[in-house]
Amino acid sequence: PVSDASVDAVIGDGCLSVLGLSTARRALFAAIARVLRPDGRAGLRLFAGPETPDDPAAVQALALSGGVSTFHELKWRVAMTATGRATDHAIPVRTIAERFDALFPDRQELSARTGWELPVIATIDVYRNSPAIYSFAPPMALISEAEAFFSNVRIVPTGSYGLAERCPLLVLRSPRG
Known part of the structure; x- marks a missing residue:
């Protein structure tokens, strides 16, 4: 258990993909929003599917x-x-x-x-x-889910390695910051 507004940063790598349901992702976003201090940030590397599925x-x-x-x-x-x-x-x-x-x-x-x-x-x-069950939601779907809990949500590229375009960082700013 982590106290409300007690954490400066939350970092995750692929953590949203291991949550098979959007309800579970939303629960995680709610928990992150709850524990972040007013000036806190979260950075979650995504494994995000493309907006239009590949053939x-x-x-x-x-x-x-x-x-x-x-x-x-x-x-x-x-x-x-x-x-x-x-x-x-x-x-x-x-x-x-x-x-x-x-x-x-x-x-x-x-x-x-x-x-x-x-x-x-x-x-x-x-x-x-x-x-x-894994999920590979596109970035826009994840942004939409996160915006229910955070007022400042953005996507940041993570590099130039193979598949980097599908592994950006979802950056969330505390809803109280």
Whole structure:
């Protein structure tokens, strides 16, 4: 338990994506607003889906042509594509593995074309029996949810690494500041 208005900063990395429902994200925003001091700030790195979902075939072609820098970037692209326009932009984690297998049935070929080692590619198999649900809401949806609790909400780029455009920082200023 954290006292009201007792925290200078809240920092999170991908924490909104592990909350499968918008109601859970709103509850987290409410809790952050409650604990921040009047001059406090929160910075949450997002794993945000695009405003318009990617075409799975385009993601497949991008990966096989060498346009994806790491396997983990590909995993997140597949996940974000698989959510489509689902309610809350949510996806059962096991579905990410299923979609990956459908797009890349030949792991040897994926390895040969990308240079990624098979054990790295096999890390997707951890998702196969997961009961978790992830969400990849677009930035505008997250801004809208956060604005119910914060008067100053903005998106800040985080860099130039692979998928950085989908991993911006959501910056929230205390509602009392």
